[in-house]
Amino acid sequence: MPIRSTAAPVQRASLRRDQVNRRNQRVASYHELVRPIALHYSALSPEYPDDLIQVGLLGLIRAAELFVPSLGTPFSAFARHHIRGAILHYLRDQAAPIRVPRRQQELEDKLRQVIRSRQSLGQPPASPEEIRDALGLGIEQWERFQRLRGLARPLSLELQSQEPAAPELVPSAAEEAGAAMAVLAQLAPGPQAVVRQVVLEGHSLRRVAKALNVSPMTVHRQLNRALTQLRDQLDCGERVVSSGLKSRRGSSAVQAC
Template identity: 35%
Template sequence: MATQSSLRSRGMELLVSYHQNPSVRLRNQLVQMNAGLVRKIAHRVSHQCAEPYEDLEQIGYLGLIRAIERFNPNQGCAFSSFAVPYIRGEMLHFLRDRAGTVKIPRRWQQLNKEGQRVREQLMEAFGRQPSDEEIADVLKVSVNEWRESKLAAKNRLPLSLDATVCQQLDSPMTLGDTLPDVRYQALQVLEEDRQQLQRALNQLEDKTRQAIEYVFLHDLSRKEVAEQIGVSPMTVTRRIHRGIQQMVGLLHPQVMQSDP
């Protein structure tokens, strides 16, 4: 327990350091510390699709890097909880991009049809299920080609969204459970925008930040805000205008740099 606690503490220290002063060295350290999380998710997803575990793991690291770059330690959220949607989302995007209409080569169609006939003949001769090696030997093809033709024929069949793809400890996971949740993705984008706005807001001078928060978050009038922070209503207006311009520059620095 002490070791796990110290690792979490070290991880948060690195996240704070990266948030304050990003660097490739710190990012690589954080990737190494959280590699187990990527492997765990890749292992689960690999049981829900035909893609190799190794490919999913590599894609998952892209999601981990995105999570590291967007995580704000000041929000009070555990990094693992924050990172999981990014890692799993990258894998699901990868699977979605590779999906499409399955077109089986004519040779494989013929090979699969002939293979089924050979299987029946060998079952009758041996009194048991023949192995892939035995079927491939009769077909005079490699074992790998025979297996690929079988897999192609299997994947060509449409699946119900209620089809079980993985048996969890408490309940089965269906194909529909693995599909991206559009509403969740939209909420995730909104949360990312909120965090970026909060990060920019936190970089403003205190009274400027307070003026913006009072007006836009607490719906106070400029006169009420002036009384709260001890300045004139005109000063409040100027602070809000200046603060918004500063936030725009923080959120879109490339736009501000291109202005004359």
């Protein structure tokens, strides 16, 4: 019988390792792009910054996988596009858009101006009382404004493309970037598939729900639970990185924290 050459599989494995190494190097080098973009959109929506940071981190990983240097686009610009796109896609899928009154839109615009003004002056985030005073709202008007913010995302969210300058990074940012894919790979198959299809591949909740033969609400819940798991495990720091790299026992590494 003819002997099959193992050269091709070995070459493919070597090529894949090189690709993964390049991806990881890009993620480690550019992870600082994620935080300011996530904080920017967190200020424009009811979502928590940590959730958007994790979504943005996955967008960065996707950018690192798709980047083609020969096209001449700087990776920083390419990465920002994918980070922003992943976050906006996540925000759009969190709830059905509700058209808000014109007055609410005007207040949203004024709120963004207040936030940007304080950021440009290097001032700390405003308290709710300071924001209410800046918007010129009474207590009842403020409460109504807050309720509407919780029900609807600003319709002009995609137009807010200028992120603030990057703040000082937390010490664990590089470790989070390096550990994200290891933690994602250890999630249960269902939540892992949802995160990959919705966040990394950019599919809508409805499309993913149809492919999985479940309701969009089920996909929505799985996505939120998966992102919570990612955040919790990345918060464990080096213990998760060590488990993800050294353990091959399925979900046991995820449960280590």
